[in-house]
Amino acid sequence: MTDQPAYIKFIEKSPLVFKIKKVAPEIFAIWKKHMQKQHPAYQCNADPNTLVQDIKDSFNSALESLFKDSRKDKRNTPGWAIGFILGFVPSNLATHWLYEYIYNQTEEYKELMALKATILYLDFDQTTISKIEKIHKYLIDNKAYIHKDCESVDKNVISINKFMKNKEKQHANKNFSNLLIKYLEKIMLEKHEHIFNKISENNYFPKIDQFFSDNEISDLIKNFQEI
Numbered sequence: 001m002t003d004q005p006a007y008i009k010f011i012e013k014s015p016l017v018f019k020i021k022k023v024a025p026e027i028f029a030i031w032k033k034h035m036q037k038q039h040p041a042y043q044c045n046a047d048p049n050t051l052v053q054d055i056k057d058s059f060n061s062a063l064e065s066l067f068k069d070s071r072k073d074k075r076n077t078p079g080w081a082i083g084f085i086l087g088f089v090p091s092n093l094a095t096h097w098l099y100e101y102i103y104n105q106t107e108e109y110k111e112l113m114a115l116k117a118t119i120l121y122l123d124f125d126q127t128t129i130s131k132i133e134k135i136h137k138y139l140i141d142n143k144a145y146i147h148k149d150c151e152s153v154d155k156n157v158i159s160i161n162k163f164m165k166n167k168e169k170q171h172a173n174k175n176f177s178n179l180l181i182k183y184l185e186k187i188m189l190e191k192h193e194h195i196f197n198k199i200s201e202n203n204y205f206p207k208i209d210q211f212f213s214d215n216e217i218s219d220l221i222k223n224f225q226e227i
Helices: 006-013 016-038 048-066 069-075 080-101 107-124 126-141 160-165 174-200 214-225
Strands: none
Touching (some): 006 016, 016 080, 080 214, 107 174, 126 174
């Protein structure tokens, strides 16, 4: 087992952990109350231990991001590092909780998972891709119209009996296989981004300076620098 990064070991031993355990349910309750007004159809139930881990993970990520070399100069600006942590953590949690407790209950998410399931299936089923490839070639050769139903497709393009009789495994052209999989992944990711961004427009998170003082964050950063 490899060693954990220093910032993860540090946050687990930091005095801030006790504060996180205390305030995690309250922070989530405020977020939940606000978000359920916008999304009343969805249940937002969370395990307290999971919430504590979520907040610890967000502080872990905040420290990791803060101490990147690219932020070395800004870290020396008085108060900047504190503001960075207090801004990063709620933004990170808001995105994570929105995904975890709202987004994955939507019909759009279920539709995207159907697409993802198709992608995963096609990735190891070369026989199906080979059949799709034949239809694809037929449509291109016949200059099929995209916006019209393909009622005129020759049913003999894909002969099920022919495939059943052929005992050898059908292998799709690798270039076509990559084209199909990557295109479906592109559609999935583009639709995910569009849908998630739309849901995120009214995302909310309570200001965490209500729960963590500047002194606590300052001590967190200072103690981290000393390890």
